[in-house]
Amino acid sequence: MTDSLYSLSISELAPLLARREVSPVEVTEQLLERIAAVDGQLNSYLTVDADGARVQAKAAEARIAKGEGAPLTGIPLALKDVLVTKGLRTTCGSRILENFVPPFDATVCARLREAGAVFMGKVNMDEFAMGSSTENSAFGPTHNPWNRDYIPGGSSGGSAAAVAADLCIASLGSDTGGSIRQPACHCGVVGLKPTYGRVSRYGLVAYASSLDQIGPLTKEVRDAALLLNCIAGHDRRDSTSVDQAVPDYLARLGREIKGLKIGVPQEYFGEGLDPDVASAVQAALKTLEGLGAVLVEVSLPHTEYAVAVYYVVAVAEASSNLARYDGVKYGLRAEGRNLLEMYGATRTKGFGAEVRRRIMLGTYALSAGYYDAYYRKASQVRALIRGDFDRAFKECDVVATPVSPTPAFRLGEKMADPLTMYLSDIFTISANLAGVPGISVPCGFSGGGLPIGLQLMGPPFGEEVLLQAAYALEQATEWHRRKPVW
Ligand code: GLN
Numbered sequence: 483m484t485d486s487l488y489s490l491s492i493s494e495l496a497p498l499l500a501r502r503e504v505s506p507v508e509v510t511e512q513l514l515e516r517i518a519a520v521d522g523q524l525n526s527y528l529t530v531d532a533d534g535a536r537v538q539a540k541a542a543e544a545r546i547a548k549g550e551g552a553p554l555t556g557i558p559l560a561l562k563d564v565l566v567t568k569g570l571r572t573t574c575g576s577r578i579l580e581n582f583v584p585p586f587d588a589t590v591c592a593r594l595r596e597a598g599a600v601f602m603g604k605v606n607m608d609e610f611a612m613g614s615s616t617e618n619s620a621f622g623p624t625h626n627p628w629n630r631d632y633i634p635g636g637s638s639g640g641s642a643a644a645v646a647a648d649l650c651i652a653s654l655g656s657d658t659g660g661s662i663r664q665p666a667c668h669c670g671v672v673g674l675k676p677t678y679g680r681v682s683r684y685g686l687v688a689y690a691s692s693l694d695q696i697g698p699l700t701k702e703v704r705d706a707a708l709l710l711n712c713i714a715g716h717d718r719r720d721s722t723s724v725d726q727a728v729p730d731y732l733a734r735l736g737r738e739i740k741g742l743k744i745g746v747p748q749e750y751f752g753e754g755l756d757p758d759v760a761s762a763v764q765a766a767l768k769t770l771e772g773l774g775a776v777l778v779e780v781s782l783p784h785t786e787y788a789v790a791v792y793y794v795v796a797v798a799e800a801s802s803n804l805a806r807y808d809g810v811k812y813g814l815r816a817e818g819r820n821l822l823e824m825y826g827a828t829r830t831k832g833f834g835a836e837v838r839r840r841i842m843l844g845t846y847a848l849s850a851g852y853y854d855a856y857y858r859k860a861s862q863v864r865a866l867i868r869g870d871f872d873r874a875f876k877e878c879d880v881v882a883t884p885v886s887p888t889p890a891f892r893l894g895e896k897m898a899d900p901l902t903m904y905l906s907d908i909f910t911i912s913a914n915l916a917g918v919p920g921i922s923v924p925c926g927f928s929g930g931g932l933p934i935g936l937q938l939m940g941p942p943f944g945e946e947v948l949l950q951a952a953y954a955l956e957q958a959t960e961w962h963r964r965k966p967v968w
Pocket residue numbers: 611612613614636637656657658659660661662689796907
């Protein structure tokens with residue numbers, strides 16, 4: 483047992499640490515060894531903070547010895563490289579921030595530190611979280627641990643791959659249009675995007691501020707609840723974080739789901755859905771029904787506009803947020819003969835192709851004369867999408883859908899065609915547009931041996947019921963116990 487501590491979940495490891503049967507130092511050393519041995523094939527870490535992790539593990543050991551352990555004391559985590567970490571390089575997967583060392587911690591990082599977590603390092607992502615495959619990282623793609631010729635999903639692909647391959651115990655990612663749920667689905671782990679406003683975004687490098695949320699990627703549902711317990715709640719540094727009491731997200735795990743109404747929107751089960759995904763999702767719905775849940779048909783009629791709306795809102799906000807990378811305050815600076823040339827050279831050199839494409843699209847959508855036609859129009863349709871969810875949640879407690887229309891695709895397959903890449907988010911972006919929470923939970927495998935996930939979405943601040951239902955499915959199935967073999 484003690485030679486594979488890295489394969490444990492938080493829930494399995496925490497009691498062993500608390501009883502001092504294993505030491506945080508031992509777990510951390512095992513993980514460092516495993517990362518060194520294995521991550522060359524996956525490229526999930528951008529920065530491994532071996533020295534820092536050792537210091538934190540020692541401190542955690544001392545804390546436990548004094549009987550002062552908190553819920554995550556000694557638990558090694560990996561952080562998506564979009565979360566700023568004091569004194570530890572934070573790149574956002576971009577050349578423009580290649581050598582950026584933040585002077586402060588994101589609120590979620592500070593909260594995890596307080597809870598005793600050990601940070602192993604920072605994990606790979608699509609540049610500025612723009613992408614669905616982690617191929618847009620300036621530091622090379624991450625590979626899917628289930629098959630290294632395939633993408634791990636994105637943009638939190640490093641988080642999902644590191645969790646699936648046991649290169650950390652759990653991870654935090656960010657989700658603007660599916661970036662936690664879709665990679666979790668493709669790597670066979672659990673991913674939770676909380677309600678907009680549930681978790682502070684302070685210190686999350688902004689992509690699209692009205693859509694971004696931080697959330698956990700974990701080996702099991704209970705761990706997602708544990709991490710959410712630590713990171714949720716109001717933060718005076720983020721005015722969009724909601725001042726609403728944080729329930730104990732563990733409380734409803736194991737409670738039966740008899741009578742729970744699960745809405746099944748027909749708009750998510752149409753053309754283009756891979757047959758393996760369709761049958762795994764149907765099987766999961768049957769399992770939930772077998773546990774006493776009641777399936778009801780619901781309609782989310784504006785779903786067909788979601789991708790178009792998202793790619794106006796997200797790129798418009800991104801173009802504004804990314805204006806700060808100008809070579810003056812921080813990050814890369816390329817020289818030019820005058821200020822404008824310096825700006826141009828810095829941004830041309832520092833940003834990758836997809837980021838540049840989105841900045842141009844977003845700048846266009848916001849420009850005088852076009853704002854009404856694009857951003858305002860998209861915001862109006864966004865309100866209709868939100869209205870769809872409001873109506874659906876009058877008829878059901880949660881909505882169940884596939885996470886992604888297909889299992890993971892091959893590395894390189896969609897790089898030449900941004901539109902097909904954008905379409906792979908078709909089932910996840912609505913939750914961000916509506917601000918509602920969503921979870922991805924493993925529900926099967928494709929014929930080719932790649933993981934498939936079920937998405938459950940809930941009403942605003944409905945994380946408890948999502949976790950309850952996801953836990954019920956997990957406990958009734960064996961999918962989460964499977965590990966990729968090397
Ligand atoms: N794939 C989507 C995009 O490229 C979503 C990314 C995300 O959630 N950060 O914008």
